[in-house]
Amino acid sequence: MGVVHLGLLTMFVTLLLHFCNIDYGDNHVTAHQSTNPDLKQGFQFFIDNTNDDFFDDNNNNNKNDSLSNSFRVSSSNGTSTITTTTTRLLSSSILEIARRPETIEWIKSIRREIHEYPELAYEEFETNRLIRRELDRMGVGYRLSPMAETGIRASVGTGGPPFVAIRADMDALPIQESVEWEHKSKVAGKMHACGHDAHVAMLLGAAKILKNREYHLKGTVVLLFQPAEEAGIGAKRMIEDGALEDVEAIFAAHVSHQHPTSVIGSRPGPLLAGCGFFRAVITRMRVESASHTTTHVDTILAASAAVISLQNIVSREANPLDSQVVSVASFNGGGNDIDMNDPKTVVLGGTFRAFSNASIHQIRRRIEDIYILISVIVEQASVYRCTATVDFFEKKQPIYPPTVNDEKMYEHVKKVAVDLLGPNNFNVVRPMMGAEDFSFYSEVVPASAFFYIGIRNETLGSIHSGHSPYFMIDENALPVGAAVHAAIAERYLNEHG
Ligand SMILES: *[C@@H]1O[C@H](CO)[C@@H](O)[C@H](O)[C@H]1NC(C)=O
Ligand SMILES: *[C@@H]1O[C@H](CO)[C@@H](O)[C@H](O)[C@H]1NC(C)=O
Ligand SMILES: *[C@@H]1O[C@H](CO)[C@@H](O)[C@H](O)[C@H]1NC(C)=O
Ligand SMILES: *[C@@H]1O[C@H](CO)[C@@H](O)[C@H](O)[C@H]1NC(C)=O
Numbered sequence: 321m322g323v324v325h326l327g328l329l330t331m332f333v334t335l336l337l338h339f340c341n342i343d344y345g346d347n348h349v350t351a352h353q354s355t356n357p358d359l360k361q362g363f364q365f366f367i368d369n370t371n372d373d374f375f376d377d378n379n380n381n382n383k384n385d386s387l388s389n390s391f392r393v394s395s396s397n398g399t400s401t402i403t404t405t406t407t408r409l410l411s412s413s414i415l416e417i418a419r420r421p422e423t424i425e426w427i428k429s430i431r432r433e434i435h436e437y438p439e440l441a442y443e444e445f446e447t448n449r450l451i452r453r454e455l456d457r458m459g460v461g462y463r464l465s466p467m468a469e470t471g472i473r474a475s476v477g478t479g480g481p482p483f484v485a486i487r488a489d490m491d492a493l494p495i496q497e498s499v500e501w502e503h504k505s506k507v508a509g510k511m512h513a514c515g516h517d518a519h520v521a522m523l524l525g526a527a528k529i530l531k532n533r534e535y536h537l538k539g540t541v542v543l544l545f546q547p548a549e550e551a552g553i554g555a556k557r558m559i560e561d562g563a564l565e566d567v568e569a570i571f572a573a574h575v576s577h578q579h580p581t582s583v584i585g586s587r588p589g590p591l592l593a594g595c596g597f598f599r600a601v602i603t604r605m606r607v608e609s610a611s612h613t614t615t616h617v618d619t620i621l622a623a624s625a626a627v628i629s630l631q632n633i634v635s636r637e638a639n640p641l642d643s644q645v646v647s648v649a650s651f652n653g654g655g656n657d658i659d660m661n662d663p664k665t666v667v668l669g670g671t672f673r674a675f676s677n678a679s680i681h682q683i684r685r686r687i688e689d690i691y692i693l694i695s696v697i698v699e700q701a702s703v704y705r706c707t708a709t710v711d712f713f714e715k716k717q718p719i720y721p722p723t724v725n726d727e728k729m730y731e732h733v734k735k736v737a738v739d740l741l742g743p744n745n746f747n748v749v750r751p752m753m754g755a756e757d758f759s760f761y762s763e764v765v766p767a768s769a770f771f772y773i774g775i776r777n778e779t780l781g782s783i784h785s786g787h788s789p790y791f792m793i794d795e796n797a798l799p800v801g802a803a804v805h806a807a808i809a810e811r812y813l814n815e816h817g
Protein backbone atom coordinates (compact mmCIF):
# COMPACT_ATOMS: atom_id res chain seq x y z
CA MET A 321 0.00 0.00 0.00
CA GLY A 322 2.99 2.22 0.36
CA VAL A 323 2.71 3.58 -3.13
CA VAL A 324 -0.80 4.93 -2.97
CA HIS A 325 -1.00 8.63 -2.41
CA LEU A 326 -4.29 8.71 -0.62
CA GLY A 327 -2.97 11.47 1.59
CA LEU A 328 -2.58 13.80 -1.37
CA LEU A 329 -5.97 12.94 -2.78
CA THR A 330 -7.75 13.59 0.45
CA MET A 331 -5.86 16.79 1.13
CA PHE A 332 -7.04 17.99 -2.24
CA VAL A 333 -10.61 17.13 -1.44
CA THR A 334 -10.28 18.85 1.91
CA LEU A 335 -9.20 22.05 0.19
CA LEU A 336 -12.06 21.87 -2.27
CA LEU A 337 -14.52 21.25 0.49
CA HIS A 338 -13.29 24.22 2.41
CA PHE A 339 -13.19 26.63 -0.46
CA CYS A 340 -16.11 25.54 -2.55
CA ASN A 341 -18.70 25.01 0.12
CA ILE A 342 -20.18 21.86 -1.29
CA ASP A 343 -23.68 21.03 -0.21
CA TYR A 344 -24.54 17.36 -0.27
CA GLY A 345 -28.15 17.81 0.61
CA ASP A 346 -28.95 15.47 3.45
CA ASN A 347 -25.59 13.80 3.41
CA HIS A 348 -22.41 14.92 5.06
CA VAL A 349 -18.86 14.51 4.11
CA THR A 350 -16.52 14.44 7.01
CA ALA A 351 -12.80 14.41 7.12
CA HIS A 352 -11.24 12.99 10.20
CA GLN A 353 -7.94 11.66 11.38
CA SER A 354 -7.38 8.20 10.04
CA THR A 355 -7.25 5.29 12.43
CA ASN A 356 -6.28 2.90 9.66
CA PRO A 357 -2.61 1.98 10.04
CA ASP A 358 -2.35 1.70 6.25
CA LEU A 359 -3.02 5.37 5.92
CA LYS A 360 0.09 6.84 7.38
CA GLN A 361 -0.63 10.37 6.40
CA GLY A 362 -3.50 12.76 6.17
CA PHE A 363 -7.16 12.13 6.50
CA GLN A 364 -9.59 9.51 5.50
CA PHE A 365 -12.93 10.37 4.03
CA PHE A 366 -16.28 8.98 4.89
CA ILE A 367 -19.47 9.81 3.18
CA ASP A 368 -21.86 9.32 6.09
CA ASN A 369 -24.57 7.74 4.07
CA THR A 370 -22.48 5.09 2.35
CA ASN A 371 -22.80 1.59 3.55
CA ASP A 372 -19.91 1.12 5.87
CA ASP A 373 -20.51 -2.56 6.38
CA PHE A 374 -18.62 -3.97 3.48
CA PHE A 375 -19.71 -7.50 4.13
CA ASP A 376 -23.36 -6.87 4.72
CA ASP A 377 -24.15 -6.72 1.08
CA ASN A 378 -27.88 -7.02 1.24
CA ASN A 379 -28.15 -3.92 3.28
CA ASN A 380 -27.24 -1.22 0.83
CA ASN A 381 -30.10 -1.19 -1.61
CA ASN A 382 -32.09 1.55 0.03
CA LYS A 383 -29.20 3.81 0.65
CA ASN A 384 -28.67 6.59 -1.76
CA ASP A 385 -26.15 9.27 -1.12
CA SER A 386 -26.32 10.34 -4.75
CA LEU A 387 -22.76 11.34 -4.53
CA SER A 388 -22.34 12.07 -8.16
CA ASN A 389 -25.66 13.51 -9.12
CA SER A 390 -27.29 15.55 -6.43
CA PHE A 391 -24.84 17.86 -4.80
CA ARG A 392 -24.53 21.53 -5.53
CA VAL A 393 -21.46 23.62 -5.62
CA SER A 394 -21.58 27.28 -4.80
CA SER A 395 -18.24 28.37 -6.16
CA SER A 396 -17.57 30.86 -8.92
CA ASN A 397 -16.77 28.09 -11.40
CA GLY A 398 -19.13 25.24 -10.74
CA THR A 399 -18.78 22.83 -13.61
CA SER A 400 -15.15 21.90 -13.47
CA THR A 401 -15.20 21.79 -9.69
CA ILE A 402 -18.12 19.37 -9.67
CA THR A 403 -16.36 17.07 -12.08
CA THR A 404 -13.06 17.17 -10.22
CA THR A 405 -14.65 16.79 -6.84
CA THR A 406 -16.88 13.93 -7.93
CA THR A 407 -13.86 12.14 -9.33
CA ARG A 408 -11.83 12.69 -6.17
CA LEU A 409 -14.65 11.49 -4.00
CA LEU A 410 -15.24 8.48 -6.21
CA SER A 411 -11.56 7.63 -6.06
CA SER A 412 -11.26 8.03 -2.32
CA SER A 413 -14.51 6.15 -1.65
CA ILE A 414 -13.39 3.23 -3.80
CA LEU A 415 -9.94 3.17 -2.22
CA GLU A 416 -11.48 3.38 1.20
CA ILE A 417 -13.48 0.21 0.57
CA ALA A 418 -10.55 -1.57 -1.05
CA ARG A 419 -8.23 -0.79 1.85
CA ARG A 420 -10.43 -1.86 4.70
CA PRO A 421 -8.54 -4.53 6.64
CA GLU A 422 -11.37 -7.02 6.08
CA THR A 423 -11.29 -6.40 2.32
CA ILE A 424 -7.56 -6.96 2.20
CA GLU A 425 -7.78 -10.13 4.25
CA TRP A 426 -10.66 -11.48 2.15
CA ILE A 427 -9.09 -10.75 -1.22
CA LYS A 428 -5.79 -12.35 -0.18
CA SER A 429 -7.61 -15.43 1.10
CA ILE A 430 -9.43 -15.79 -2.24
CA ARG A 431 -6.18 -15.59 -4.14
CA ARG A 432 -4.51 -18.12 -1.85
CA GLU A 433 -7.40 -20.56 -2.11
CA ILE A 434 -7.17 -20.47 -5.90
CA HIS A 435 -3.39 -20.63 -5.76
CA GLU A 436 -3.46 -23.85 -3.72
CA TYR A 437 -5.72 -25.60 -6.25
CA PRO A 438 -4.56 -24.56 -9.70
CA GLU A 439 -6.55 -25.86 -12.66
CA LEU A 440 -5.48 -25.97 -16.29
CA ALA A 441 -7.34 -24.69 -19.35
CA TYR A 442 -11.03 -25.70 -19.48
CA GLU A 443 -10.69 -27.63 -16.22
CA GLU A 444 -11.36 -24.64 -13.94
CA PHE A 445 -14.39 -26.28 -12.27
CA GLU A 446 -13.37 -25.61 -8.67
CA THR A 447 -12.31 -22.08 -9.54
CA ASN A 448 -15.71 -21.60 -11.17
CA ARG A 449 -17.39 -22.92 -8.03
CA LEU A 450 -15.36 -20.59 -5.82
CA ILE A 451 -16.24 -17.57 -7.97
CA ARG A 452 -19.95 -18.41 -7.89
CA ARG A 453 -19.78 -18.96 -4.13
CA GLU A 454 -18.36 -15.45 -3.66
CA LEU A 455 -20.75 -13.84 -6.15
CA ASP A 456 -23.68 -15.50 -4.35
CA ARG A 457 -22.41 -14.22 -1.01
CA MET A 458 -22.22 -10.66 -2.25
CA GLY A 459 -25.51 -10.88 -4.14
CA VAL A 460 -24.02 -10.37 -7.59
CA GLY A 461 -25.98 -12.10 -10.35
CA TYR A 462 -24.50 -14.10 -13.21
CA ARG A 463 -25.68 -16.10 -16.18
CA LEU A 464 -26.53 -19.57 -15.03
CA SER A 465 -25.31 -21.42 -18.08
CA PRO A 466 -21.54 -21.53 -18.04
CA MET A 467 -19.59 -19.98 -20.90
CA ALA A 468 -16.66 -21.75 -22.52
CA GLU A 469 -17.11 -24.71 -20.11
CA THR A 470 -16.04 -22.96 -16.92
CA GLY A 471 -16.42 -19.24 -17.67
CA ILE A 472 -18.83 -16.86 -15.93
CA ARG A 473 -20.54 -13.66 -17.00
CA ALA A 474 -21.66 -11.72 -13.95
CA SER A 475 -23.08 -8.22 -13.83
CA VAL A 476 -23.54 -5.34 -11.41
CA GLY A 477 -25.48 -2.14 -11.97
CA THR A 478 -28.75 -1.06 -13.52
CA GLY A 479 -29.01 -4.01 -15.91
CA GLY A 480 -29.36 -1.48 -18.74
CA PRO A 481 -26.90 0.22 -21.09
CA PRO A 482 -24.20 1.20 -21.32
CA PHE A 483 -22.42 -2.10 -20.65
CA VAL A 484 -18.73 -2.05 -19.82
CA ALA A 485 -16.84 -5.30 -19.32
CA ILE A 486 -13.80 -6.25 -17.24
CA ARG A 487 -12.16 -9.61 -17.79
CA ALA A 488 -10.06 -11.92 -15.61
CA ASP A 489 -8.50 -15.14 -16.83
CA MET A 490 -8.65 -18.19 -14.54
CA ASP A 491 -6.29 -20.91 -15.73
CA ALA A 492 -3.02 -22.19 -14.31
CA LEU A 493 0.03 -23.73 -15.98
CA PRO A 494 1.54 -27.22 -16.10
CA ILE A 495 4.49 -26.13 -13.97
CA GLN A 496 5.68 -27.52 -10.64
CA GLU A 497 5.82 -24.69 -8.11
CA SER A 498 9.28 -24.12 -6.63
CA VAL A 499 8.31 -21.37 -4.19
CA GLU A 500 8.22 -22.68 -0.63
CA TRP A 501 5.45 -20.87 1.17
CA GLU A 502 2.37 -21.54 3.22
CA HIS A 503 -0.02 -21.50 0.26
CA LYS A 504 2.11 -23.36 -2.25
CA SER A 505 0.21 -25.28 -4.94
CA LYS A 506 -1.17 -28.52 -3.55
CA VAL A 507 -1.46 -30.05 -7.01
CA ALA A 508 1.72 -31.67 -8.30
CA GLY A 509 2.84 -30.30 -11.63
CA LYS A 510 0.33 -27.43 -11.72
CA MET A 511 0.85 -23.86 -10.65
CA HIS A 512 -0.64 -20.41 -10.98
CA ALA A 513 2.67 -19.22 -12.42
CA CYS A 514 1.17 -16.36 -14.41
CA GLY A 515 -0.91 -14.68 -11.70
CA HIS A 516 -4.34 -15.58 -13.03
CA ASP A 517 -5.28 -16.45 -9.42
CA ALA A 518 -4.59 -12.79 -8.63
CA HIS A 519 -6.66 -11.66 -11.62
CA VAL A 520 -9.69 -13.60 -10.37
CA ALA A 521 -9.23 -12.25 -6.83
CA MET A 522 -8.97 -8.67 -8.10
CA LEU A 523 -12.08 -9.01 -10.26
CA LEU A 524 -14.02 -10.46 -7.33
CA GLY A 525 -12.70 -7.53 -5.29
CA ALA A 526 -13.98 -5.16 -7.96
CA ALA A 527 -17.35 -6.96 -7.87
CA LYS A 528 -17.55 -6.35 -4.15
CA ILE A 529 -16.65 -2.66 -4.45
CA LEU A 530 -19.08 -2.14 -7.32
CA LYS A 531 -21.88 -4.00 -5.54
CA ASN A 532 -21.26 -1.77 -2.57
CA ARG A 533 -21.63 1.25 -4.86
CA GLU A 534 -24.28 -0.21 -7.14
CA TYR A 535 -26.65 2.70 -6.58
CA HIS A 536 -24.05 5.02 -8.14
CA LEU A 537 -23.65 3.01 -11.33
CA LYS A 538 -25.09 4.61 -14.46
CA GLY A 539 -25.22 1.39 -16.45
CA THR A 540 -23.99 -2.16 -16.13
CA VAL A 541 -20.58 -3.58 -15.37
CA VAL A 542 -20.08 -7.02 -16.92
CA LEU A 543 -17.54 -9.19 -15.09
CA LEU A 544 -16.02 -11.86 -17.29
CA PHE A 545 -14.23 -14.79 -15.67
CA GLN A 546 -12.55 -16.55 -18.56
CA PRO A 547 -10.97 -20.00 -18.75
CA ALA A 548 -8.06 -21.09 -20.89
CA GLU A 549 -6.01 -18.00 -21.61
CA GLU A 550 -2.73 -19.93 -21.62
CA ALA A 551 -3.97 -22.56 -24.02
CA GLY A 552 -7.12 -23.07 -25.99
CA ILE A 553 -8.11 -19.41 -26.56
CA GLY A 554 -10.84 -19.23 -23.94
CA ALA A 555 -11.61 -15.67 -25.06
CA LYS A 556 -12.85 -16.93 -28.40
CA ARG A 557 -15.17 -19.47 -26.82
CA MET A 558 -16.44 -16.87 -24.34
CA ILE A 559 -17.33 -14.59 -27.24
CA GLU A 560 -19.08 -17.45 -29.07
CA ASP A 561 -21.11 -18.09 -25.91
CA GLY A 562 -22.27 -14.46 -25.70
CA ALA A 563 -19.79 -12.92 -23.26
CA LEU A 564 -19.72 -9.64 -25.20
CA GLU A 565 -23.46 -9.22 -25.76
CA ASP A 566 -24.31 -5.49 -25.42
CA VAL A 567 -20.75 -4.72 -24.31
CA GLU A 568 -19.42 -1.44 -25.76
CA ALA A 569 -16.05 -1.24 -23.99
CA ILE A 570 -13.79 -3.81 -22.34
CA PHE A 571 -10.74 -3.71 -20.07
CA ALA A 572 -8.39 -6.26 -18.54
CA ALA A 573 -5.22 -6.33 -16.51
CA HIS A 574 -2.23 -8.58 -16.07
CA VAL A 575 0.10 -8.61 -13.10
CA SER A 576 3.65 -7.67 -14.00
CA HIS A 577 6.98 -8.26 -12.29
CA GLN A 578 8.37 -5.34 -14.29
CA HIS A 579 6.56 -2.73 -12.24
CA PRO A 580 6.80 -2.14 -8.49
CA THR A 581 3.81 -3.22 -6.46
CA SER A 582 0.59 -1.45 -7.45
CA VAL A 583 2.16 0.64 -10.20
CA ILE A 584 -0.04 0.64 -13.31
CA GLY A 585 1.49 0.40 -16.79
CA SER A 586 0.00 0.63 -20.26
CA ARG A 587 0.42 2.33 -23.61
CA PRO A 588 -1.74 3.61 -26.45
CA GLY A 589 -1.72 1.51 -29.63
CA PRO A 590 0.07 -1.82 -29.95
CA LEU A 591 0.85 -3.36 -26.56
CA LEU A 592 1.23 -7.10 -27.15
CA ALA A 593 2.05 -8.99 -30.30
CA GLY A 594 -0.19 -10.98 -32.57
CA CYS A 595 1.00 -14.54 -32.73
CA GLY A 596 0.73 -17.67 -34.80
CA PHE A 597 2.34 -21.10 -34.84
CA PHE A 598 3.50 -23.30 -37.66
CA ARG A 599 4.79 -26.79 -38.19
CA ALA A 600 6.44 -27.74 -41.46
CA VAL A 601 7.29 -31.19 -42.70
CA ILE A 602 10.05 -31.50 -45.25
CA THR A 603 10.09 -34.84 -47.03
CA ARG A 604 12.60 -36.40 -49.38
CA MET A 605 11.35 -37.11 -52.88
CA ARG A 606 12.30 -40.35 -54.53
CA VAL A 607 14.60 -39.45 -57.33
CA GLU A 608 15.76 -42.05 -59.79
CA SER A 609 18.82 -41.19 -61.81
CA ALA A 610 19.56 -42.40 -65.30
CA SER A 611 21.76 -45.15 -63.88
CA HIS A 612 18.79 -46.31 -61.67
CA THR A 613 20.66 -45.46 -58.49
CA THR A 614 18.91 -43.17 -56.00
CA THR A 615 20.70 -39.84 -55.81
CA HIS A 616 21.61 -38.41 -52.47
CA VAL A 617 18.87 -36.10 -51.20
CA ASP A 618 19.63 -34.06 -48.13
CA THR A 619 16.50 -33.19 -46.14
CA ILE A 620 18.59 -31.63 -43.37
CA LEU A 621 20.15 -29.23 -45.83
CA ALA A 622 16.75 -28.38 -47.32
CA ALA A 623 15.29 -27.75 -43.88
CA SER A 624 18.27 -25.59 -42.97
CA ALA A 625 17.72 -23.53 -46.09
CA ALA A 626 14.08 -23.13 -45.02
CA VAL A 627 15.18 -21.81 -41.61
CA ILE A 628 17.41 -19.23 -43.27
CA SER A 629 14.61 -18.19 -45.61
CA LEU A 630 12.26 -17.79 -42.66
CA GLN A 631 14.73 -15.48 -40.96
CA ASN A 632 14.85 -13.40 -44.10
CA ILE A 633 11.15 -12.65 -43.83
CA VAL A 634 11.97 -10.50 -40.83
CA SER A 635 15.46 -9.28 -41.67
CA ARG A 636 14.90 -8.40 -45.31
CA GLU A 637 11.18 -7.97 -45.90
CA ALA A 638 9.77 -6.41 -42.76
CA ASN A 639 9.56 -2.74 -42.04
CA PRO A 640 12.20 -2.35 -39.31
CA LEU A 641 9.88 0.06 -37.45
CA ASP A 642 7.24 -2.66 -37.22
CA SER A 643 8.81 -5.26 -34.92
CA GLN A 644 8.33 -8.81 -36.08
CA VAL A 645 9.62 -12.18 -35.07
CA VAL A 646 9.77 -15.48 -36.88
CA SER A 647 11.32 -18.04 -34.62
CA VAL A 648 12.03 -21.67 -35.38
CA ALA A 649 11.73 -23.37 -32.03
CA SER A 650 12.19 -26.99 -33.02
CA PHE A 651 14.06 -28.85 -35.72
CA ASN A 652 13.71 -32.60 -35.74
CA GLY A 653 15.01 -35.17 -38.16
CA GLY A 654 17.09 -38.26 -38.05
CA GLY A 655 16.64 -38.86 -34.34
CA ASN A 656 19.92 -39.45 -32.53
CA ASP A 657 21.30 -41.68 -35.21
CA ILE A 658 24.34 -39.82 -36.46
CA ASP A 659 25.05 -42.46 -39.08
CA MET A 660 21.70 -41.91 -40.71
CA ASN A 661 22.58 -38.59 -42.27
CA ASP A 662 19.67 -38.60 -44.65
CA PRO A 663 16.42 -38.67 -42.68
CA LYS A 664 13.32 -39.12 -44.79
CA THR A 665 11.57 -36.24 -43.09
CA VAL A 666 12.54 -33.21 -41.06
CA VAL A 667 9.95 -31.39 -38.98
CA LEU A 668 10.30 -27.70 -38.13
CA GLY A 669 8.13 -25.91 -35.63
CA GLY A 670 7.99 -22.30 -34.60
CA THR A 671 6.10 -19.11 -33.91
CA PHE A 672 5.71 -15.76 -35.62
CA ARG A 673 4.74 -12.48 -34.03
CA ALA A 674 4.02 -8.90 -35.04
CA PHE A 675 2.27 -5.81 -33.72
CA SER A 676 -0.19 -5.17 -36.50
CA ASN A 677 -2.92 -7.33 -37.89
CA ALA A 678 -1.69 -6.70 -41.41
CA SER A 679 1.86 -7.78 -40.53
CA ILE A 680 0.90 -10.96 -38.78
CA HIS A 681 -1.20 -12.12 -41.72
CA GLN A 682 1.52 -11.05 -44.13
CA ILE A 683 4.07 -13.17 -42.28
CA ARG A 684 1.70 -16.09 -42.32
CA ARG A 685 1.35 -15.78 -46.06
CA ARG A 686 5.11 -15.54 -46.51
CA ILE A 687 5.74 -18.64 -44.43
CA GLU A 688 3.20 -20.49 -46.48
CA ASP A 689 4.84 -19.16 -49.60
CA ILE A 690 8.18 -20.33 -48.42
CA TYR A 691 6.93 -23.81 -47.91
CA ILE A 692 4.40 -24.26 -50.60
CA LEU A 693 4.01 -21.73 -53.36
CA ILE A 694 6.31 -19.33 -55.09
CA SER A 695 8.70 -20.09 -52.40
CA VAL A 696 12.36 -20.29 -52.01
CA ILE A 697 11.99 -23.85 -50.87
CA VAL A 698 10.03 -25.01 -53.83
CA GLU A 699 12.55 -23.28 -56.01
CA GLN A 700 15.14 -25.03 -53.99
CA ALA A 701 13.24 -28.28 -54.08
CA SER A 702 14.77 -28.95 -57.44
CA VAL A 703 18.11 -28.53 -55.76
CA TYR A 704 17.26 -30.48 -52.64
CA ARG A 705 14.56 -32.70 -54.15
CA CYS A 706 12.25 -32.35 -51.22
CA THR A 707 8.62 -31.49 -50.77
CA ALA A 708 7.36 -29.33 -47.95
CA THR A 709 3.99 -28.89 -46.31
CA VAL A 710 3.10 -26.44 -43.60
CA ASP A 711 0.34 -26.42 -40.99
CA PHE A 712 -0.74 -23.31 -39.08
CA PHE A 713 -3.08 -25.16 -36.69
CA GLU A 714 -5.72 -22.59 -37.51
CA LYS A 715 -8.66 -24.81 -36.59
CA LYS A 716 -7.28 -25.50 -33.15
CA GLN A 717 -5.24 -22.39 -32.65
CA PRO A 718 -6.24 -19.44 -34.81
CA ILE A 719 -3.71 -16.68 -35.25
CA TYR A 720 -3.91 -14.28 -32.30
CA PRO A 721 -4.46 -10.70 -33.37
CA PRO A 722 -2.13 -8.20 -31.69
CA THR A 723 -3.44 -6.46 -28.57
CA VAL A 724 -3.85 -2.85 -29.64
CA ASN A 725 -5.11 -0.35 -27.09
CA ASP A 726 -7.71 2.11 -28.27
CA GLU A 727 -6.30 5.61 -27.61
CA LYS A 728 -9.40 6.84 -25.79
CA MET A 729 -9.68 3.73 -23.62
CA TYR A 730 -5.97 3.92 -22.84
CA GLU A 731 -6.47 7.55 -21.79
CA HIS A 732 -9.34 6.41 -19.60
CA VAL A 733 -7.18 3.81 -17.82
CA LYS A 734 -4.38 6.33 -17.38
CA LYS A 735 -6.68 9.02 -16.02
CA VAL A 736 -8.34 6.63 -13.58
CA ALA A 737 -4.98 5.22 -12.41
CA VAL A 738 -3.45 8.67 -11.95
CA ASP A 739 -6.49 9.99 -10.08
CA LEU A 740 -6.53 6.92 -7.88
CA LEU A 741 -2.85 6.34 -7.26
CA GLY A 742 -1.03 9.51 -8.25
CA PRO A 743 1.04 10.30 -11.35
CA ASN A 744 4.13 8.53 -10.02
CA ASN A 745 2.29 5.25 -10.04
CA PHE A 746 1.55 5.16 -13.73
CA ASN A 747 4.13 4.13 -16.35
CA VAL A 748 3.95 4.23 -20.12
CA VAL A 749 5.35 0.87 -21.23
CA ARG A 750 6.93 -0.45 -24.40
CA PRO A 751 5.21 -3.01 -26.60
CA MET A 752 6.12 -6.58 -25.70
CA MET A 753 6.35 -9.65 -27.91
CA GLY A 754 4.10 -11.70 -25.62
CA ALA A 755 0.57 -12.45 -26.82
CA GLU A 756 -2.80 -12.35 -25.03
CA ASP A 757 -6.13 -13.73 -26.07
CA PHE A 758 -7.67 -10.45 -24.84
CA SER A 759 -7.09 -9.37 -28.44
CA PHE A 760 -10.03 -11.53 -29.52
CA TYR A 761 -12.33 -9.34 -27.42
CA SER A 762 -10.75 -6.22 -28.92
CA GLU A 763 -11.55 -7.46 -32.40
CA VAL A 764 -15.23 -7.46 -31.48
CA VAL A 765 -15.18 -4.45 -29.13
CA PRO A 766 -12.55 -2.01 -30.40
CA ALA A 767 -13.06 0.33 -27.42
CA SER A 768 -10.69 -1.70 -25.31
CA ALA A 769 -7.54 -1.36 -23.24
CA PHE A 770 -5.19 -3.74 -21.49
CA PHE A 771 -2.93 -2.68 -18.65
CA TYR A 772 -0.43 -4.05 -16.12
CA ILE A 773 -0.48 -4.01 -12.35
CA GLY A 774 2.93 -4.15 -10.71
CA ILE A 775 3.70 -6.95 -8.27
CA ARG A 776 7.47 -6.49 -8.05
CA ASN A 777 8.89 -6.34 -4.56
CA GLU A 778 12.56 -7.13 -4.05
CA THR A 779 12.11 -7.62 -0.31
CA LEU A 780 9.51 -10.32 -0.84
CA GLY A 781 11.31 -11.81 -3.83
CA SER A 782 8.44 -11.24 -6.28
CA ILE A 783 10.87 -10.53 -9.08
CA HIS A 784 10.36 -13.52 -11.38
CA SER A 785 8.61 -13.36 -14.69
CA GLY A 786 5.39 -15.21 -15.42
CA HIS A 787 5.74 -18.92 -16.28
CA SER A 788 8.72 -19.26 -13.92
CA PRO A 789 8.38 -21.93 -11.19
CA TYR A 790 9.62 -19.19 -8.85
CA PHE A 791 6.89 -16.75 -9.87
CA MET A 792 5.26 -15.02 -6.95
CA ILE A 793 3.30 -11.87 -6.39
CA ASP A 794 3.21 -9.14 -3.80
CA GLU A 795 -0.35 -9.57 -2.58
CA ASN A 796 -0.47 -5.94 -1.53
CA ALA A 797 -1.25 -5.25 -5.18
CA LEU A 798 -4.57 -7.13 -4.92
CA PRO A 799 -6.80 -4.52 -3.23
CA VAL A 800 -5.27 -1.78 -5.37
CA GLY A 801 -5.99 -3.84 -8.49
CA ALA A 802 -9.57 -4.33 -7.34
CA ALA A 803 -9.95 -0.58 -6.83
CA VAL A 804 -8.47 0.24 -10.24
CA HIS A 805 -10.81 -2.24 -11.97
CA ALA A 806 -13.84 -0.86 -10.14
CA ALA A 807 -12.93 2.78 -10.80
CA ILE A 808 -12.31 2.12 -14.49
CA ALA A 809 -15.75 0.60 -14.85
CA GLU A 810 -17.68 3.05 -12.69
CA ARG A 811 -16.11 6.10 -14.30
CA TYR A 812 -16.64 4.67 -17.76
CA LEU A 813 -20.36 4.45 -16.99
CA ASN A 814 -20.35 7.97 -15.52
CA GLU A 815 -18.84 9.33 -18.69
CA HIS A 816 -20.87 7.31 -21.18
CA GLY A 817 -24.16 6.75 -19.35
C1 LIG B 1 -31.12 8.45 -5.64
O1 LIG B 1 -31.39 9.83 -5.48
C2 LIG B 1 -31.49 10.54 -6.68
C3 LIG B 1 -31.61 12.04 -6.35
O2 LIG B 1 -32.54 12.26 -5.30
C4 LIG B 1 -32.65 9.99 -7.48
O3 LIG B 1 -32.75 10.67 -8.71
C5 LIG B 1 -32.42 8.51 -7.74
O4 LIG B 1 -33.53 7.96 -8.39
C6 LIG B 1 -32.20 7.78 -6.42
N1 LIG B 1 -31.82 6.42 -6.69
C7 LIG B 1 -32.29 5.41 -5.96
C8 LIG B 1 -31.79 4.06 -6.34
O5 LIG B 1 -33.07 5.54 -5.05
C1 LIG C 1 -14.61 27.04 -15.58
O1 LIG C 1 -13.33 26.45 -15.75
C2 LIG C 1 -13.17 25.81 -16.98
C3 LIG C 1 -11.84 25.07 -16.96
O2 LIG C 1 -10.90 25.76 -16.17
C4 LIG C 1 -13.28 26.84 -18.11
O3 LIG C 1 -13.12 26.18 -19.37
C5 LIG C 1 -14.65 27.50 -18.04
O4 LIG C 1 -14.73 28.52 -19.02
C6 LIG C 1 -14.89 28.10 -16.65
N1 LIG C 1 -16.26 28.55 -16.54
C7 LIG C 1 -16.61 29.69 -15.93
C8 LIG C 1 -18.06 29.97 -15.84
O5 LIG C 1 -15.76 30.45 -15.45
C1 LIG D 1 -7.20 -9.24 -38.93
O1 LIG D 1 -7.09 -9.86 -40.18
C2 LIG D 1 -7.92 -11.02 -40.33
C3 LIG D 1 -7.58 -11.64 -41.67
O2 LIG D 1 -7.43 -10.68 -42.65
C4 LIG D 1 -9.38 -10.61 -40.20
O3 LIG D 1 -10.18 -11.75 -40.27
C5 LIG D 1 -9.58 -9.90 -38.88
O4 LIG D 1 -10.89 -9.43 -38.77
C6 LIG D 1 -8.61 -8.75 -38.74
N1 LIG D 1 -8.75 -8.15 -37.41
C7 LIG D 1 -8.70 -6.83 -37.23
C8 LIG D 1 -8.82 -6.37 -35.81
O5 LIG D 1 -8.57 -6.02 -38.13
C1 LIG E 1 7.49 -5.06 -0.17
O1 LIG E 1 6.91 -5.92 0.78
C2 LIG E 1 7.21 -5.58 2.12
C3 LIG E 1 6.59 -6.68 2.98
O2 LIG E 1 5.21 -6.78 2.74
C4 LIG E 1 6.67 -4.22 2.44
O3 LIG E 1 7.01 -3.86 3.76
C5 LIG E 1 7.23 -3.20 1.45
O4 LIG E 1 6.64 -1.95 1.66
C6 LIG E 1 6.97 -3.65 0.03
N1 LIG E 1 7.61 -2.75 -0.90
C7 LIG E 1 6.93 -2.11 -1.86
C8 LIG E 1 7.75 -1.29 -2.78
O5 LIG E 1 5.71 -2.19 -1.98
Ligand SMILES: [Zn+2]
Nearest residue numbers: 514515574786
Ligand atom coordinates in the same frame (compact mmCIF):
# COMPACT_ATOMS: atom_id res chain seq x y z
ZN1 LIG F 1 -1.02 -14.72 -18.01
